[in-house]
Amino acid sequence: MNLFYVLLVLLVVSRAFGEIAERFSQPALVGELIAGITLGAVVAEYPGIFPDLVGLSNNDVYVSITDLGMFFLMLFAGVEMQPHKAFKHSTGALVVAIGGMIIPLGLGVALGWFFLPDSNLRTAQCLFIGTALAITAVPATVRILMDLKQLDTAVGQTIVSAAVFDDILSLLLLAWLTGLIAAGEPPGIVEFAILCGKIALFFGITGVVGLFLFPWGGRFMHHLKAQELEISALLVGAFAFAVLAEMLGLHFIVGAFVAGFYFGRKTIDAESYDQVRNAISAMTFGFLAPIFFASIGQNLSLSALAGAPMFVGILVVVAFFGKVFGAGGAARIFGFSMRDSAAIGVGMSPRGAVELVIAGIALKAGLFDVTATDSPVVNNLFSAVVIMAVVTTVVSPVILQRFFSRVRPSPD
Amino acid sequence: MNLFYVLLVLLVVSRAFGEIAERFSQPALVGELIAGITLGAVVAEYPGIFPDLVGLSNNDVYVSITDLGMFFLMLFAGVEMQPHKAFKHSTGALVVAIGGMIIPLGLGVALGWFFLPDSNLRTAQCLFIGTALAITAVPATVRILMDLKQLDTAVGQTIVSAAVFDDILSLLLLAWLTGLIAAGEPPGIVEFAILCGKIALFFGITGVVGLFLFPWGGRFMHHLKAQELEISALLVGAFAFAVLAEMLGLHFIVGAFVAGFYFGRKTIDAESYDQVRNAISAMTFGFLAPIFFASIGQNLSLSALAGAPMFVGILVVVAFFGKVFGAGGAARIFGFSMRDSAAIGVGMSPRGAVELVIAGIALKAGLFDVTATDSPVVNNLFSAVVIMAVVTTVVSPVILQRFFSRVRPSPD
Numbered sequence: 001m002n003l004f005y006v007l008l009v010l011l012v013v014s015r016a017f018g019e020i021a022e023r024f025s026q027p028a029l030v031g032e033l034i035a036g037i038t039l040g041a042v043v044a045e046y047p048g049i050f051p052d053l054v055g056l057s058n059n060d061v062y063v064s065i066t067d068l069g070m071f072f073l074m075l076f077a078g079v080e081m082q083p084h085k086a087f088k089h090s091t092g093a094l095v096v097a098i099g100g101m102i103i104p105l106g107l108g109v110a111l112g113w114f115f116l117p118d119s120n121l122r123t124a125q126c127l128f129i130g131t132a133l134a135i136t137a138v139p140a141t142v143r144i145l146m147d148l149k150q151l152d153t154a155v156g157q158t159i160v161s162a163a164v165f166d167d168i169l170s171l172l173l174l175a176w177l178t179g180l181i182a183a184g185e186p187p188g189i190v191e192f193a194i195l196c197g198k199i200a201l202f203f204g205i206t207g208v209v210g211l212f213l214f215p216w217g218g219r220f221m222h223h224l225k226a227q228e229l230e231i232s233a234l235l236v237g238a239f240a241f242a243v244l245a246e247m248l249g250l251h252f253i254v255g256a257f258v259a260g261f262y263f264g265r266k267t268i269d270a271e272s273y274d275q276v277r278n279a280i281s282a283m284t285f286g287f288l289a290p291i292f293f294a295s296i297g298q299n300l301s302l303s304a305l306a307g308a309p310m311f312v313g314i315l316v317v318v319a320f321f322g323k324v325f326g327a328g329g330a331a332r333i334f335g336f337s338m339r340d341s342a343a344i345g346v347g348m349s350p351r352g353a354v355e356l357v358i359a360g361i362a363l364k365a366g367l368f369d370v371t372a373t374d375s376p377v378v379n380n381l382f383s384a385v386v387i388m389a390v391v392t393t394v395v396s397p398v399i400l401q402r403f404f405s406r407v408r409p410s411p412d
Numbered sequence: 413m414n415l416f417y418v419l420l421v422l423l424v425v426s427r428a429f430g431e432i433a434e435r436f437s438q439p440a441l442v443g444e445l446i447a448g449i450t451l452g453a454v455v456a457e458y459p460g461i462f463p464d465l466v467g468l469s470n471n472d473v474y475v476s477i478t479d480l481g482m483f484f485l486m487l488f489a490g491v492e493m494q495p496h497k498a499f500k501h502s503t504g505a506l507v508v509a510i511g512g513m514i515i516p517l518g519l520g521v522a523l524g525w526f527f528l529p530d531s532n533l534r535t536a537q538c539l540f541i542g543t544a545l546a547i548t549a550v551p552a553t554v555r556i557l558m559d560l561k562q563l564d565t566a567v568g569q570t571i572v573s574a575a576v577f578d579d580i581l582s583l584l585l586l587a588w589l590t591g592l593i594a595a596g597e598p599p600g601i602v603e604f605a606i607l608c609g610k611i612a613l614f615f616g617i618t619g620v621v622g623l624f625l626f627p628w629g630g631r632f633m634h635h636l637k638a639q640e641l642e643i644s645a646l647l648v649g650a651f652a653f654a655v656l657a658e659m660l661g662l663h664f665i666v667g668a669f670v671a672g673f674y675f676g677r678k679t680i681d682a683e684s685y686d687q688v689r690n691a692i693s694a695m696t697f698g699f700l701a702p703i704f705f706a707s708i709g710q711n712l713s714l715s716a717l718a719g720a721p722m723f724v725g726i727l728v729v730v731a732f733f734g735k736v737f738g739a740g741g742a743a744r745i746f747g748f749s750m751r752d753s754a755a756i757g758v759g760m761s762p763r764g765a766v767e768l769v770i771a772g773i774a775l776k777a778g779l780f781d782v783t784a785t786d787s788p789v790v791n792n793l794f795s796a797v798v799i800m801a802v803v804t805t806v807v808s809p810v811i812l813q814r815f816f817s818r819v820r821p822s823p824d
Contacts, residue, residue, distance in 0.1 A: 003476050004483070004664055008651035015644050022637040061476045064415050071416070225434040228698035232427050235699055239420035252416055275690060279698075282691035286640035287647055 001061045002052045007291070009053065013039055014290035027147030027397040029140070032290045033352070033390065036297020057299055067252075069292030070139050072284040074253040075238050077142035077151070077160065078260020079277055085157050086261070092334050093161030099330025100162060100348045101169050104133035104322035111318055115311050117375045121367060124180050125381065128362050131177060132355060132385050133319050135170040136163040136327075137393060138253065140296075140350040143289065144397040148404050155340050159347040162327065164257060167354055168199060171250055174358055181365045198248040206241055206255070210262025218267040230272045231279055234263050251357065296352045300390045304383035307376040312384045319388045320395065323349040343403045352393030359385050413473045414464045419703070421465065425451055426702035439559030439809040441552065444702045445764070445802065448709020469711055479664075481704030482551050484696040486665040487650050489554035489563075489572065490672020491689055497569050498673070504746050505573030511742025512574060512760045513581050516545035516734035523730055527723050529787045533779060536592050537793065540774050543589060544767060544797050545731050547582040548575040549805065550665065552708075552762040555701065556809040560816050567752050571759040574739065576669060579766055580611060583662055586770055593779055610660040618653055618667070622674025630679040642684045643691055646675050663769065708764045712802045716795035719788040724796045731800045732807065735761035755815045764805030771797050 014035040021031025043053045056062045086093075112126030119125075141163045145151040151160070175195050179187035187195075214237065221229055241255030265273050304312050328345020336344060359382055362368070368382055377384075426447040433443025455465045468474045498505075524538030531537075553575045557563040563572070587607050591599035599607075626649065633641055653667030677685050716724050740757020748756060771794055774780070780794055789796075 001472070001476070002655075003479060004651045004654040004658070004667075008648065008655055011644060011651065012648055015638060015641070015648075019636055019638045019641075028638055060413070061472050064413070064473045064476070067415060224431055226427065226431045226440055228694050228696075229427070229431075231694045231698035232423060232702070236420065236424055236427075239416045239423065242416040243414075243420055246416070255416075275694065278687060279691045279694035282640050282643045282687065283695050284640075286643035286691075290644075 001056075001059050003061065005052050006056065006062065007065075009039075009050075010291045010294055011287070014294040017294075018290060025401065027144055027401060028290075029143045029147055029293055030394055030397055032293035033297040033394050035290075036294035037300050037390070038297075039294065040298040040300060057295065062295070065288070066292045066295040069284075069288035069295075070253055071238070071242065071256045072280060072288050073139045073142060073292065074256040075234075075260040076277075076280050076284045077138070077146075078257040079263055079280065080146075080151055081157065081160065081257075081261050083261060083264065086161055089154060089157045089161055092331070092336070093158050094165060095334045096158060096162040096327050096330045096344055096348070097165030097169065099333075100136065100323055100327025100345075101134045101166050103326030103329070104319065105130040105173075107318050107322045108133035111314065115377045117378065119378075121181070124177060124367055125378070127173070127177050127180070128367055129315075129381075129385070131170055131173045131358065132351070132388070133322055134166065134173065135351060135354050135358065136166045136323070136348045137350045137352045137354045137389070138163045138167055138257070139292075139354075140352040140393045140396075141347060143293070144347065144350065144400060146285075147397065148401055150404055155336070155343055155347070158331070158336075159344055162344070163348060164254070166348070167251065168254065170354070170358070172196070172199070174361065175249055178361065178365045181362075181367055195249060199250065202245060202248045202250055202254075203258075205244065206258045206262070209237075209241075210258065214262050214267050221268065230268050231276045234259070234276055234280075237263070251354065253354070293352075296356065296393065297390060299356055299386050301383050301386065304380035304387055307380040308384060311377045311380070312387055315384055315388045316391050319351065319392050320349050339403065343400060346396055346400050346403070350393040350396045351389040355385065355389035359389075413468075413471050415473065417464055418468065418474065419477075421451075421462075422703045422706050423699065426706040430702060437813065439556055439813060440702075441555045441559055441705055442806055442809055444705035445709040445806050447702075448706035449712050449802070450709075451706065452710040452712060469707065474707070477700070478704045478707040481696075481700035481707075482665055483650070483654065483668045484692060484700050485551045485554060485704065486668040487646075487672040488689075488692050488696045489550070490669040491675055491692065492558075492563055493569065493572065493669075493673050495673060495676065498573055501566060501569045501573055504743070504748070505570050506577060507746045508570060508574040508739045508742045508756055508760070509577030509581065511745075512548065512735055512739030512757075513546045513578050515738030515741070516731070517542040517585075519730050519734045520545035523726065527789045529790065531790075533593070536589060536779055537790070539585070539589050539592070540779055541727075541793075541797070543582055543585045544763070544770065544800070545734055546578065546585065547763060547766050547770065548578045548735070548760045549762045549764045549766045549801070550575045550579055550669070551704075551766075552764040552805045552808075553759060555705070556759065556762065556812060559809065560813055562816055567748075567755050567759070570743070570748075571756055574756070575760060576666070578760070579663065580666065582766070582770070583666075584608070584611070586773065587661055590773065593774075607661060611662065614657060614660045614662055614666075615670075617656065618670045618674070621649075621653075622670065626674050626679050633680065642680050643688045646671070646688055646692075649675070663766065665766070705764075708768065708805065709802060711768055711798050713795050713798065716792035716799055719792040720796060723789045723792070724799055727796055727800045728803050731763065731804050732761050735804075751815065755812060758808055758812050758815070762805040762808045763801040767801035768798065771801075 014032040017031035017035035018028035022028055043050045047054045108130030109126045112129040116122050116125055141159055145156045145159065150156040172195060176187055176192065179191065217233060221233060238256045238259035241259040242252035245255035246252050324345035327348040328341045331344040332341035363382055426444045429443035429447035430440035433440055455462045459466045520542030521538045524541040528534050528537050553571055557568045557571065562568040584607060588599055588604065591603065629645060633645060650668045650671035653671040654664035657667035658664050736757035739760040740753045743756040744753035775794055
């Protein structure tokens with residue numbers, strides 16, 4: 001890969017579209033996604049003119065750079081979260097997460113049952129659609145809330161915490177699902193308990209490290225001489241948590257988020273904290289995040305629209321309203337106002353980042369390897385889910401922006 | 413590649429060794445290089461324990477990350493350089509560059525003539541050794557001067573400018589050399605003129621863009637809405653210059669350096685400038701540069717020490733004193749004091765970053781493909797040059813630190 005050329009094109013196009021989106025009073029993220037979609041379409045049409053941009057999504061270097069983008073975004077989101085506020089909103093977030101998980105999951109399974117032909121993989125495929133609808137893309141959600149300056153509000157903190165819960169629950173589902181695809185039958189209760197144990201272990205270890213080792217490390221660093229040590233220390237913590245998360249069956253973004261979460265104004269002195277925060281913000285929003293979001297748009301292939309248009313249409317609608325009613329309804333029951341509940345429902349609907357990871361895992365596990373079928377829905381299932389992921393991620397901030405522009409932000 | 417695991421190990425080890433180096437009053441860079449050497453040795457000894465760390469230097473993702481490290485280091489060096497000071501020292505720098513180029517080049521060719529057996533590649537191999545001795549590793553030099561807080565002094569600015577000149581001259585030599593290897597005869601005067609023309613074109617285009625478009629872009633950005641735009645703009649400029657440099661036959665680090673060079677306190681407002689500078693410093697010295705320098709150490713293979721110990725010893729000695737007498741002598745003639753001249757000579761001697769690139773290009777061009785020889789020197793030439801590069805890079809800051817610790821820094 002021609003590294004600097006690719007970075008140049010992606011950064012220029014994504015930031016230009018982001019600026020245009022802001023001119024139309026939309027979050028920059030929407031522009032960056034559309035930048036990726038446009039770039040993908042142009043390169044697919046004229047591959048000869050842009051040989052260096054063909055097949056980027058399969059390029060190891062490119063994937064690593066977009067992974068770093070996801071990592072920095074989640075790290076920054078964690079740094080912006082304040083533990084005492086997040087814990088305060090954790091009950092509400094858990095209710096929202098469960099509502100926002102069960103309704104879309106049920107709807108997805110039902111949708112699959114209705115559209116998919118009978119085969120030995122049908123159950124797994126239905127569960128895949130359910131899982132695909134049940135997740136929330138935390139990095140996309142975080143970025144949307146930041147663009148709208150709502151990350152720090154009660155609604156924002158609830159959405160992010162609930163989205164993290166949802167992702168953990170989805171990863172449990174996914175592990176169960178890949179077991180089902182691999183063995184032909186769902187994993188037993190013991191395997192499932194082990195999985196839950198691993199997740200508990202992750203939060204146990206990171207909790208102890210975050211609450212005790214981080215502050216000790218912050219004080220210890222005063223005795224060291226090397227420059228730019230604070231940001232190195234935070235990155236070391238975040239890399240370590242990311243590695244631990246992957247070892248214990250979670251996605252690395254959970255590790256990055258948790259590391260940022262435990263890094264606070266009290267971990268190191270206030271001045272160093274602000275410097276680290278500003279540096280990560282600059283690297284994330286000035287460099288890696290626009291490229292990451294453009295790369296999500298690049299994955300969009302409209303082939304499913306031709307093969308199974310009705311299924312795609314219904315999938316997108318169910319994806320959106322499943323979260324609005326599931327998460328939003330749960331928020332309303334928990335006691336949020338009608339408007340806040342609707343905002344939470346819409347805010348939980350983007351699937352853009354994690355979805356592609358999950359669809360990729362299912363693809364590798366062989367979920368779409370159905371040779372004896374001519375069903376256009378099965379043949380286009382992967383592409384349909386990608387369309388759903390990108391569309392929900394574009395639509396959600398556009399609608400959310402209308403909610404928040406009418407009310408003054410209410411800091412918690 | 414297990415991205416986060418590799419980044420975790422490299423960052424922890426390099427920063428820990430860097431801190432230890434500072435405890436022994438040595439520049440952090442020395443520790444980072446030794447971290448890489450140690451890591452390389454440990455992994456070579458116990459590959460089974462660290463499977464993810466084996467063969468990193470051939471991994472595309474790892475190479476791209478270290479390339480980004482080199483890029484950010486040169487960008488930051490450019491930002492730290494001040495055009496009016498650099499131009500003020502440019503005559504001295506040119507004299508130092510020429511002295512520091514011709515003497516080592518001549519010594520290298522002579523050394524090759526003495527040690528290498530006759531073959532159709534002998535002339536090219538001799539010139540390769542000459543080129544290898546003639547270059548100066550700008551990124552290493554910059555880092556050393558920063559660690560010693562000398563980048564801003566007359567001596568520092570002269571060293572960096574001279575090192576950049578040397579690299580450009582070496583790239584000319586290298587282009588000539590690869591032409592010689594490929595065609596069996598040196599490129600004609602026309603090809604050489606084209607090459608010089610391309611380099612002139614690079615500096616012409618970047619000069620016009622840097623002097624006129626950068627300040628205009630800085631003013632234009634006030635009308636834009638997107639956040640973290642200044643750092644994006646600088647990165648876009650640097651990526652564009654890097655791509656242009658590679659298109660015109662220069663190394664991308666020259667592009668990154670020149671982009672930083674034209675980016676000044678007057679390009680954007682002072683506050684934004686400081687923020688951008690701090691963010692790049694944090695990313696460079698807190699993340700990418702330690703990994704980059706450790707990766708240089710990882711390349712060290714001591715096999716040449718067993719195969720051709722005398723040649724390796726002489727090569728290292730000639731490499732070091734060639735620059736001390738060549739560049740230092742030129743500085744003395746130009747009018748620097750004895751101590752400053754010695755410092756300039758020592759400061760020009762690290763070969764650690766660019767050398768590996770040049771040796772890699774020569775390797776790919778087939779310079780070491782001599783099948784009909786049993787000469788241990790030829791068989792170990794690549795490894796010997798790598799040893800020389802790493803040793804000069806470790807030794808130079810250790811000696812330089814002694815010069816500067818005895819005198820108070822004299823800001824220009």
